[in-house]
Amino acid sequence: MQNDAPQHLMGYKTLAAVLAILLMLTGITVGVSYVDLGIMNVPLALGIASTKVTFVLLFFMHLKYEGKAIKVSFLCTIFFLAIMISFTFWDVAFR
Amino acid sequence: MENKSDFTGIRIGMWLFLYTEIILFGGLFVLYAVYLHMYPDDFVSGGKQLDRVIGALNTVILLISSFTVAASITAIRKNSKKLSLGLLAFSFLCGVVFLVNKYFEWGYKFHHDIYPNSETLTNGPPGENIFFGLYYVITGLHGLHVIIGMTLLAVSFIWVAKGKIEHNNFAMLENSGLYWHLVDLIWIFVFPLFYLVL
Amino acid sequence: MPAIHSFFDTPSPAGLTGVKAWLLTHDHKRLGIMYLWAVLFWFTVALTVGFLLRIELMTIGKTIMSAEIYNSAFTLHGVIMIFLFVIPAIPAIFGNFFLPIQLGTNDVFFPRLNLLSWYLYMFGGLLAIISLFTAGGFPDTGWTFYVPFSVGTNNNVPLTVFAAFILGMSSMLTGLNFITTVHRMRHKAMGWMQIPLFTWSLYATAWVQLLATPVISITLLLVIFERAFNIGLFDPDKGGDPLLYQHLFWMYSHPAVYVMILPGMGVISEIIPTFSRKAIFGYKAIVISSLGIAVAGSLVWAHHMYTSGMSDTAVFVFSLLTFLVAIPTAVKVFSWVSTMYKASIEMTPPLLYALVFIYLFSVGGLTGLVLGAAGTDIHVHDTHFVVSHFHFTMFGGTGFAFFAALHFWWPKMFGIMYNFKRAYIAATLATVGFMFHYVPMFILGMQGMPRRYYDYLPQFAQGNALAAAGGLLLFVGIMLMLINLVLSFRKREISSINPWGGVTLEWTVPSPPPLHNFVAEPNVKEYPYDFSEILTAENAGKKGQVTP
Structure with missing residues (x-):
């Protein structure tokens, strides 16, 4: 440990x-x-x-003081959220 | 179990849980984004019907309570148990005030026949129906999270009082704090999206 | 050496005896076994329902059930297979049991949370059963619960949807537990590039479970809200857009197919090198492709919606991205086959299942490209071609990987060996049955037979009859396989510590493992698939006696 x-x-x-x-x-x-x-x-x-x-x-x-694991994974989550919203617009914005 | 002393691990677990909460609300924000794109004008007129002052007040309440929760962690780590308890109780109270405000806000809207499947919304412009539909779903779900967060704060309060949370063993308090901050985070986005789209 | 008790025999602490020792356990191995029986129960139920569906379709018109029951039956088959079998099967059973051992530790990071996941799983299953018999009966919507039908139909949609919500939570918490365990409880000597591939695949899966599942949670909640309050978020009359439901649904459900297949790929990546006695070809490539699948799989959800009326731009973009997912998958297949090249292969039941997996999954993957290409998809969309395609990937893929895992780790989990001959016969029957069952569906689909229809035109009769015959063979084969495994408890042929000559850490501990997994400090290898010791021992004629 x-x-x-x-x-x-x-x-x-x-x-x-x-x-x-x-x-x-x-x-x-x-x-x-x-x-x-x-x-x-x-x-x-x-x-x-x-x-x-x-x-x-x-x-x-305390995100500023966390280790790499939490920082990177947090950014991944935000990235995924951004994908969710933006990729939906491939459809919605071009109908 | 030996991992009880691995605070970093416990925090990682808590953050992972917070990600699921972020994505849960994320699904609703997808809907919001698309419908804002479809009905920009109806969203503006919907937003004008919400009370900016109450919204801003609730934002301030949540921000202050976030501060007090963070401060209560600092307090317990500095061994000032009483201060920590006081700050936690104050944060809990902020949650109560927030919910009371929300209650009056919803009640006021219900009074004006604005609620899911009401006459006014069904026969009004479709975009406004969607706007208020999302408003009720998102603020409702957020309200539920406020209640869960308050429960966690209450449990932490009892644990601090009983001495189960101490200056070198505060994972529970910290996780409750993280959860409470998340509730705050979501509200920080909900506030401009619903009250300030003008 | 003093007598070592397996985790089955370890005396329980006071107050935790008998059945309580299982129901309140925090031991990852006991939870794995508890999942095993629950999952096998649901698998058998859904398999039987699927078999009955095929009997119904064997002849034109009514064969054994009415059209309403047929609609509920295919929904039931889909819901159980997806949420109660394919998603939890490998991570919850073998992941729980072997992930901590492969990492050289004694349990998962949050043992109590692990128990909670099991209860959520059981509770979700219970709700599904209750929804069968209450308020209008089981939904007839298909497992996708598409609006507007799912909001309008009189069947018991809310309860079933809530069951899926609970099961999603269980899957999410398992993922959370695995990620934390991999990060914080790995043996000190084990670096990231020394983690066995099965655990790697579970790690990649766990991320998808964690980040994608909440999307389905909120989508299903919205269906419940819509039914309760009539908000109209997906109702065009009230300004909603039903297509958004499909977007949200597939935003989870497409990544979910990788939740289903990635652990299966992990199993195969363990089995192939073990029986080839050879280091796996391209360890890093497999690790990267697992993560690559997890990422790329999250970008392609709308390829389920080409004919739904979404924009042509979206069709183009999602079709293009879909082709990208094929690359990491192909990397894995290439690595497995290359591992076997010029290897001294030892044929065993787990390897046979693994080989069948590679073949069936490749067919499934390649036909996926037919569906991923927008042009060809329009022709076969919502036909039996689709049914056949996803059964090749989910059943021929994950299902056979699950069977392979069962046969591979059975001696480790229970300390007993099954009958090889029956296992081979069962595998052969199931595979031949599988081909006769699903290949006709490809053809039927190309000829235009829609999926989920109760009845069909006379020109489809021959194919459906053939599929039913194949289905019977498949059903018999799988039942024989399960019976063979259960029979091993009667004969109790004791298995050694390392019956296959495996090199990952689970093969260094007794079978079944003791309560805290390791009797001695685990010896983490520099490279996880180093077979030199095994080969030396085998050459000295001491097979099965390999101890670290």
């Missing part, structure tokens, strides 16, 4: 800073939603959401 390296300990301050960023991004995305940006509405909202999710993953969920 491999011995565990003790897991990274997140300080309260780091966590609070992440929370502050997340709340700020939420404010921005709500604020922006009152402005009509035409075709950019959805991409911008999703872009901000992805940024928020990245922060949650990296710090709250």
Whole structure:
């Protein structure tokens, strides 16, 4: 059995800073939603959401400090999800 | 069993489980993407009928609770049991508030005859029916996950109180935390997709 | 050497005696055996239903059952075979039993979760039985549960669909367990390129199980929701698109065919080198092709939908991608055949089944290209050609790999050897029956006989009669094979530690293995298929006495 390296300990301050960023991004995305940006509405909202999710993953969920197995497999999952959505559009977008 | 001490392994197992949850919701996001492509205008008018403020409030609640759960892990590792318990209880409370908000939101929509197979939706534009159909399925399934997450938090709370979770043995708390963050992650996407498509 | 108790005989801890010692066990070997009996039960049921279907089709018009029963029967056959036999068979039985041993460890990573998977499996099976007799009877939708029919029909779709949901969960948790075990519990001396190929194939399978199964879970849940609340997500009248159901369904179910076949390929990759007494040709190529199949298999789901009315662009793209999947599969077949080239082959029942596998699976794979090419598919889509094709891959492939695994590992699991002569006869009967059963279906399909129809035109009578005769032979052969295995318990011809001259770790432990698998520290070989020691021992005339 491999011995565990003790897991990274997140300080309260780091966590609070992440929370502050997340709340700020939420404010921005709500604020922006009152402005009509035409075709950019959805991409911008999703872009901000992805940024928020990245922060949650990296710090709250410690992904930044995990080993390769979890990092790589997480990316594979996201890749598979992207395939699921995009390949469906081979059909839907060309009907 | 010797692997009880292999925390990395337990975490890998938990992450693998989270992947299945991500893909589970992923199937619904496939539907959302396709229908958004088919009915962009109906989705916009559907989104306008949802209350942005309640949505934003729920987002803030979940984000804060995510922070408190993460902090409770830090607390237990620093041996401050009371702080950890307090943070967990607060996170649980956030879950309750979230569900109460959701309850009123759904109730309000039901009141206005907007629910699956209702007169208004059946006779209205097809895209809006799909929009609200997805809204109920996704937020409903998400609500179920909130309840499961709260259960896990409650169990962790009891374990911390009983001393079964300690500064050097916190896998259960950490996994509950991961689950709770996942619930948060999904909501972070649900919020703009339903409340902010304008 | 002190007496070593096998895991069957190890005294149970207090409070865990008798049947409880099995029902509450965390031992991966006991769970493997428990899966074995449950899976064999379902296999026999579904085999019998399939046989009755063929009897029904033997003559024009009604032969033994009504059209309604026929519809439910082919659904029942499909649902049981897919969800209760083909998907769990090899991973749940042999994976549970041998994956930890091949990795040189004492159990899977989450033993309690493993027990839960077994209960989910049993519960799913129970729900399927209940759905037979309640609220409208078993569905008549086919195992695909296509909307809008599955939402509209009066039969007991929700319960059956829920059973499939539960079974999916069981399969997912097994996959989760295997991945974690491979990552965290491998013997210290075992690097990634020293893992036996069977375990490698299970690892690749586990990823597909884990990432694809949730898609079917949500799809099946949506069917239940649709029936309960009439949301209309797949109902064109309400703005839905029924084709999306098919997309979601195949997004899981196509990768699922690789969940079904990959472990079978792993079994063959163990058997061929063992009886060739030769290192497997292209170990790394097989490993990479397993992972390649897992990835490529996830990109091709819509090739089940060429005639559904999806866009021509999608037909083109998915057809192209489908051809790519053939490459890693061909790499494996090439490696197996090359392993046998110029080898000193020893014929045994497991090898015979493995050879039949290679032949039948190749036919299945090549006819798959006929279906994967959009042009030819339009001609044979939803005909008996398709039925024959997937039975060649799933039955001739996974089924025969399962039989090969049964014969290969039976002496290890139970410590007893079966009768070889009966095993050969059974294999021959089953293979000949198989050919007479399914080859006529290829021809019928090309002539245009649709699948899932209760009745047919007079010009198809000859082919159907032939298929029924072949079906009888096949049924008898398989029954004989199963009886032969069961009879080995009566005769109890004790098997040695290593009856075949295998080199992976399971052949270094007693048969049946003791509770903690290894009596001594496992000796992990530099290269997993190094037969030099076995050959030296055999040349010295001490076959079967090889100990590490």
